[in-house]
Amino acid sequence: MIELRDVAYAYPDTDHYVLDGVDLSVARGEVVGVVGASGVGKTTLAKIIAGFIPSVEGGTLAGSVSVDDVQISSLPLAEAVAQVGLVIQNPFNQISGAKFSVREEIAFGLENTGVPRDQMISRVADVAKLLRIDHLLDRSPYALSGGQMQLVAIASVIVMGTPVLVMDEPTSQLDPGGSRMVFDVISALTDAGTSVLIFEHKMELLREHADRIAVLAEGRIVYEDNPRTVLTDDRLESWSVGSTRYTRAARAARDEGLTAPDAALPVSLSDSTVYFTTQRTGR
Amino acid sequence: MTTTLYEDRESAVHRLNPVTKLVAMLSIIIIVFAVQIWWVALGIVVFVVMPAAVISGTGGRLLSLSLKLLLPILIVLVLLQGLFFPEGTTVLAEFGPARVTVEGLMFALGIGSRIAALVLCSLVLLLTTDPALLMTSLTQKGMSPKMSYVISSTLQIIPAFQTRAQSILLAQQARGLRLKGNPLRRVAAVLPLVSPLVLGMFTDVEERSTAMEARGFSSPATHTSFVVVEDPLGQKIARWALAAIALASVVLSLLGVFK
Numbered sequence: 001m002i003e004l005r006d007v008a009y010a011y012p013d014t015d016h017y018v019l020d021g022v023d024l025s026v027a028r029g030e031v032v033g034v035v036g037a038s039g040v041g042k043t044t045l046a047k048i049i050a051g052f053i054p055s056v057e058g059g060t061l062a063g064s065v066s067v068d069d070v071q072i073s074s075l076p077l078a079e080a081v082a083q084v085g086l087v088i089q090n091p092f093n094q095i096s097g098a099k100f101s102v103r104e105e106i107a108f109g110l111e112n113t114g115v116p117r118d119q120m121i122s123r124v125a126d127v128a129k130l131l132r133i134d135h136l137l138d139r140s141p142y143a144l145s146g147g148q149m150q151l152v153a154i155a156s157v158i159v160m161g162t163p164v165l166v167m168d169e170p171t172s173q174l175d176p177g178g179s180r181m182v183f184d185v186i187s188a189l190t191d192a193g194t195s196v197l198i199f200e201h202k203m204e205l206l207r208e209h210a211d212r213i214a215v216l217a218e219g220r221i222v223y224e225d226n227p228r229t230v231l232t233d234d235r236l237e238s239w240s241v242g243s244t245r246y247t248r249a250a251r252a253a254r255d256e257g258l259t260a261p262d263a264a265l266p267v268s269l270s271d272s273t274v275y276f277t278t279q280r281t282g283r
Numbered sequence: 284m285t286t287t288l289y290e291d292r293e294s295a296v297h298r299l300n301p302v303t304k305l306v307a308m309l310s311i312i313i314i315v316f317a318v319q320i321w322w323v324a325l326g327i328v329v330f331v332v333m334p335a336a337v338i339s340g341t342g343g344r345l346l347s348l349s350l351k352l353l354l355p356i357l358i359v360l361v362l363l364q365g366l367f368f369p370e371g372t373t374v375l376a377e378f379g380p381a382r383v384t385v386e387g388l389m390f391a392l393g394i395g396s397r398i399a400a401l402v403l404c405s406l407v408l409l410l411t412t413d414p415a416l417l418m419t420s421l422t423q424k425g426m427s428p429k430m431s432y433v434i435s436s437t438l439q440i441i442p443a444f445q446t447r448a449q450s451i452l453l454a455q456q457a458r459g460l461r462l463k464g465n466p467l468r469r470v471a472a473v474l475p476l477v478s479p480l481v482l483g484m485f486t487d488v489e490e491r492s493t494a495m496e497a498r499g500f501s502s503p504a505t506h507t508s509f510v511v512v513e514d515p516l517g518q519k520i521a522r523w524a525l526a527a528i529a530l531a532s533v534v535l536s537l538l539g540v541f542k
Contacts, residue, residue: 047493050497052493052496052497056492056493056496077496077501078499078501078502078503078504081496081497081498081499081502082499082502085497086493086494086497088490088493088494088497090487090490092443092487093487093490093491093494094494095494096432096436096494096495096498097435097436097440097443097491098418098431098432098435098436099415099435100413100414100415100435101415103509104415104509104510107509108498109497109498109499110507110509111428111506111507111508111509112428112498112499112500112502112504112506113499113502113504114502114504114505114506114507115507116507117507117508117509117511120507120509121509124509142442142443153494156498157497157498160498160499
């Protein structure tokens with residue numbers, strides 16, 4: 001599990017703390033979504049949890065960041081990355097650039113960590129099947145579309161089999177079908193015990209798949225609860241965080257005085273149908 | 284999408300272990316430059332390189348590439364050495380200050396045949412060897428995985444950056460950048476492309492480094508290999524034999540045997 005206590009961080013050569021007092025935990029087999037405005041420090045937080053900050057990027061880190069009760073900053077990077085898989089935002093840069101087929105690309109991390117070849121073959125096949133990219137295995141990683149490349153990038157991290165996954169906007173280049181599939185894969189991984197912390201803007205998918213949503217604003221987690229409660233909170237807009245389209249429509253109707261001010265806002269299509277039907281009937 | 288010349292085909296030459304082909308190429312180059320006899324280089328081209336190109340089905344491509352690469356070099360060589368060779372005494376024809384001499388032509392033939400052997404051997408290697416397999420074979424023979432990464436990623440990433448440069452150029456053109464006009468104007472027009480491309484590359488390098496480390500690039504574990512490259516005993520013996528011949532040719536050359 002991931003445990004962050006009072007985490008603060010300032011970039012090198014500055015005393016301004018971009019993160020200041022972050023408390024967050026992710027239990028084994030749990031999916032926690034972190035939402036926040038652009039530039040609020042989501043990627044920085046992801047790198048802290050994955051062990052890259054401060055060991056690689058420097059800066060001043062305070063507080064406690066532990067994975068399975070081990071301080072991640074006390075581990076050498078090679079050991080930290082064996083605990084935490086990191087999916088970065090830009091799939092073009094997640095691709096190693098050294099492999100000439102998707103099959104070898106996915107196996108790259110396994111080669112680096114000395115996994116025997118027979119295990120590599122089966123693990124690559126399994127993860128390709130899971131993400132439905134088995135038809136791409138013999139293609140060059142650079143001959144793929146942005147969405148396909150993102151799926152390969154995700155596969156290349158999932159195949160490492162780390163107990164914790166940190167994903168920084170893993171569906172940024174994917175169409176709705178691809179995004180849904182990635183979240184289905186995340187659900188399958190958490191069923192198997194993986195802890196997942198996902199930085200994402202697609203609220204409807206987070207509503208469906210996350211156990212909790214945490215709002216990162218002003219350098220800390222300002223709000224955290226189950227998806228329904230967070231997504232219907234009126235303060236989201238003040239933190240520059242969006243909501244689901246159903247919630248936005250209902251909120252607009254409520255603000256126009258078309259629906260009751262105290263009625264619970266919907267977060268899904270089925271919710272929305274019930275909400276508007278009830279409200280119309282009520283009137 | 285790579286910068287390599289590799290042609291994926293099924294042939295006995297393609298099936299050779301990449302390290303065997305690399306050693307053969309290096310040995311041939313050493314031999315033709317150590318044994319300074321023109322017909323040795325020409326013999327290797329005719330009896331080794333050309334059959335290899337025909338067997339591998341890359342003859343047409345080899346011809347087209349070698350014409351582009353070799354023809355200008357050979358023409359310059361013949362013109363310079365054939366017409367202006369200072370030690371030439373046997374004059375075949377004179378054109379003002381230029382003299383066509385037998386010695387000059389023989390010198391041009393000697394240099395030209397060696398350059399031809401070097402270029403053609405290298406091209407056959409590039410045309411018949413999957414760079415990924417070459418890197419894997421070299422890593423399996425003890426080359427540092429980091430060195431292998433640098434070479435392989437360079438081959439792959441250069442065209443990717445070319446694509447990015449093209450995208451930036453299109454974006455700039457969409458905002459009114461005009462590329463037509465005199466050369467000075469064209470150079471000035473390309474300047475807006477440099478800044479986003481270079482700055483973008485710095486960001487990419489940093490991100491890619493993070494991604495590589497996240498996949499255990501610096502792991503102290505002994506690296507394993509997903510791809511296994513066959514290396515039969517016969518080829519191992521052939522490699523040692525080729526290396527021995529190359530070494531012998533250097534030693535004999537130093538002893539002045541080929542003077």
